[in-house]
Amino acid sequence: NKLTAQKKVRSEDQYSPGGHTNMRPNRASIVYGNLCRQAFSGVAVILGRNKASLRRIAHYDYWSDSIRRSVLLDSKADMLIFGMGERPVWELADRLAGGETLEDLRNVRGTAHVLRKGQWEHIEPSRFIRDRKPVFLPGYDEIKESKEQFSQMSGAFQKETNPGNGRPLIQPHGHEAVYLNPPAEPLTTEIMDGLYDLPFTRYPHPSYDAGIPAYETVKHSIVTMRGCFGGCSFCSITEHEGRVIQSRSEESVLREIRALRRMDDFAGVISDVGGPTANMYQMKCKDERIEKACRRLSCIHPGICENLITDHAPLVQLLGKVREAKGVKKAFIASGVRYDLAERSEEFVEVLAEHHTGGQLSVAPEHVDEDVLDKMKKPGAESYERFAEMFDCASKKTGKDQHLVPYYISGHPGSTTHSMIELALYLKKRGLRPRQVQDFIPTPMSMATSMYVTELDPFTQEPVYVAKSLREKRLQKALLQYWDIAQHDLAREALIKARRGDLIGSTDRHLVPPASGKGALSIHEKRRRQRPQDQPRGRLGRRAATTGGRRRK
Ligand code: SF4
Incomplete structure (x- = not known):
């Protein structure tokens, strides 16, 4: 931090x-x-x-x-x-x-x-x-x-x-x-409910004399579950919370809404109903014995396991009850949504678009290059495209002008300058201008960190390309911010190093304009581009503004 x-x-x-x-x-x-x-x-x-x-x-x-x-x-x-x-x-x-x-x-x-x-x-x-x-x-x-x-x-x-x-x-x-010793057994719903029924004050300790930024983000949010079976390489949630989803009951969540209503500053808006992944609520392996014997590290990569129950009905029902609860004007989903699961439920996507999105929905496709996505253990770009289409249709149905905010990672193990150029071209083609690009940080004990340190896949021992120097990491990140004139020098450097000088120019097929000479931006144009209101919109993630406090998935 x-x-x-x-x-x-x-x-x-x-x-x-x-x-x-x-x-x-x-x-x-x-x-x-x-x-x-x-x-x-x-x-x-x-x-x-x-x-x-x-x-x-x-x-x-x-x-x-x-x-x-x-x-x-x-x-x-x-x-x-x-x-x-x-x-x-x-x-x-x-x-x-x-x-x-x-x-x-x-x-x-x-x-x-x-x-x-x-x-x-x-x-x-x-x-x-x-x-x-x-x-x-x-x-x-x-x-x-x-x-x-x-x-x-x-x-x-x-x-x-x-x-x-x-x-x-x-x-x-x-x-x-x-x-x-082996990890602790997951908690049952009954135990989860008991935990959340404890008499928490919901306020920071009174000894603090100023607001705590992270508290402001979560003070009116509700955790419905814990754990994650996604197994993304760059994330350590599984190593901490476990792979088995542990969910609260509807009654427990509704009791917490009553506690929220007693807070001085609660005005009826729940900032998030979710957990590590918003739409894994009550999802589980179809058989407890199979789950106990399973040695897979992810239930959804590569591909969704046939034993996984991906029913969104319990979540749709819970969200309905949250909306109807006394004192609730609006309940957002700000936790990450796993789009490869969500695309299996039209009903969930419609509910999400109609009731639980505040104009923007954060999702994390992370990359488009198949090799990099495989290293991340994330689904392919086509899954994101399908979800984006569904979300767009559902939003239009409700007459709402809302859009996705896609998040991407630069510098992840496996990510080369060439794969970042491919991603930048993909973004440009769709009019996407990600404002939040996560430069990969190797956090302790994740699989991606192991790749970062060793340049080897921890399971196959095959070599993995890793951008190690801070400079190369900056260059990769700059490519994704191809639209930002503050990043143009770095993006040009990256393109020249990758022998892709053909992408420097002033037409639509180019990524960044030249620094000087024909096609370079005039002072007037540079000033104009620095104004956020002039950024064009694209279908899959228009005007991707900073959302602050949203969790990625
Ligand atoms: S069998 Fe499939 S659904 Fe069950 S725990 Fe293993 S990977 Fe997950």
Whole structure:
């Protein structure tokens, strides 16, 4: 959150009062873990939440461009809870209250602990798997030295993320090792409802003296589910929330609307009804036994699994009840919509267009190049086109002038200057001018990060092209902003390097005008183009303005 993809300090911290920066230390889990250890000698320190969860094994750190040890070792904590954490917290609390010690609690799902020298060579068999054997991941020292070992570690880790069949993992770090139990079981609807019925105040802590930007985005939103079976390479939601969708009941969501109505500043507008993916509500594998045995990393790539129930009826029904709830004037869907699923339900797309879109709907096709999309584990561009067509028709039916805001990623592993040129030409042909282009950031533990570090596919070990230098990443991003005169110098540089000087010129078939001479922009034209109201519109995503706070999918 502190630095951009270009490693520059952000001007605002979304999670701090007043958006002020530098209010939290770098690597806060490590700093706070060590401070707790100093301040409360003899008290067990247990680390948790996403910062710790996504650094539970040795991982790549983009900001320092280095491989770091598991955060459990550097924080000096006694235990680490990974995933959303409710089940392990309950089990730990119950067993501690029952008189067990931390030493006894080494077999709790969703937790990790440290094994000292001599312990991990003769490890106790696991109670969670039939042959009781854990998987040894390549050690920290090995992955630091060898890209192949890092890549194999990533692939092996990913294969053990299904709580139904995941094995415990052991990763040596010198004389010590980190032991990870299998992930916690997903929550049932009943438990999810119980969680959301807890008496949250829905306000930031009163000690904060200024507004928190991220809170403003979510304060009037409702989470209907958690988890994601998409398995996009660049995303770590699955590693944290799990692959199985865990949904709340309609009654629970309606109870939360009643709580929203009690908020001072709620004026009847729900900013988002969703979750990691808005339209995965209540979707699941057709058979729990198949789901428990499944070793696939995505239920929808490559292609939607025939065992996946993609029925949108529960969501359509829920949305209907939300709209009818007392005190609700409007309920938006701002969470990402998986268009390859949505295109299976005309009814959902119509409801979405008629009732839940505020003029613009964010979707994330991410790219058009088949190879890059395959590395991202995203559906092909034709799926996005079909969805765009459906959304356009549904919007016209309701007489609304609304459009899609497509999001794209530059610099993703597999993405070359040539594939970015292909994407830029695709955008230009359709009159699309993406204002928000995400320059790829390698976040800890994602599959894309493994590709970024090793330039290898973590499952096939085949080479993957990676734009590593910050300059090349900037050039890739500039191509997608071909319409922005501030990016023209970089875009021209990218085109010349790729030997595509034929795309520099002033006609429709060109991407950017020349810097000088015939066809170059006049001062007057440059000024005119800087005015946003002069940007032309296109069918698939017209006047793609910044939407702020929308989640990508
Ligand atoms: S069998 Fe198919 S639907 Fe079921 S969990 Fe595996 S990939 Fe998902």
